[in-house]
Amino acid sequence: MKHFLSVACLLLVIAFGGQAKAAGTGIKITEMAVTTKIVRGNPIDSVRRISWRSVPSLFCFTRTVSSDGGEQSITHVWYRDEVKVAEYKLPVRGERWRTYSKKSVDRGSPGEWRVDALDGDGNLLKSVKFKVN
Numbered sequence: 001m002k003h004f005l006s007v008a009c010l011l012l013v014i015a016f017g018g019q020a021k022a023a024g025t026g027i028k029i030t031e032m033a034v035t036t037k038i039v040r041g042n043p044i045d046s047v048r049r050i051s052w053r054s055v056p057s058l059f060c061f062t063r064t065v066s067s068d069g070g071e072q073s074i075t076h077v078w079y080r081d082e083v084k085v086a087e088y089k090l091p092v093r094g095e096r097w098r099t100y101s102k103k104s105v106d107r108g109s110p111g112e113w114r115v116d117a118l119d120g121d122g123n124l125l126k127s128v129k130f131k132v133n
Helices: 002-021
Strands: 027-036 057-066 072-081 083-092 096-104 111-118 124-132
Touching: 027 072, 027 111, 027 124, 057 072, 057 083, 057 111, 057 124, 072 096, 083 096
Parallel strands: none
Antiparallel strands: 027 057, 057 096, 072 083, 072 111, 111 124
């Protein structure tokens, strides 16, 4: 009887664990870049290092694919020197989707930056790092 219960519990864990994973958002990021400008829905460059004096703002562009195509969301979380400075919830409304968030750049902006893209459950999908001088 103990053996039967152990096997039954194991099967339940496997079954529900698999369903929980399958029920996840299903969003994948195919492209993510911090850029100085977006033209016709696409980033014009990919920033790794930039002077705060050269642009008034930066954009974090994200291209996604989704298995179900239903309305979902991702969140961009902007960090400067490991301190969260901004958070933007962005809609994802199709199997293939492009979106972006925007952050102003000024004299207080120099430092090591990172933007994390999170799914609707708060799981990290992708991260991009750059430096502002």
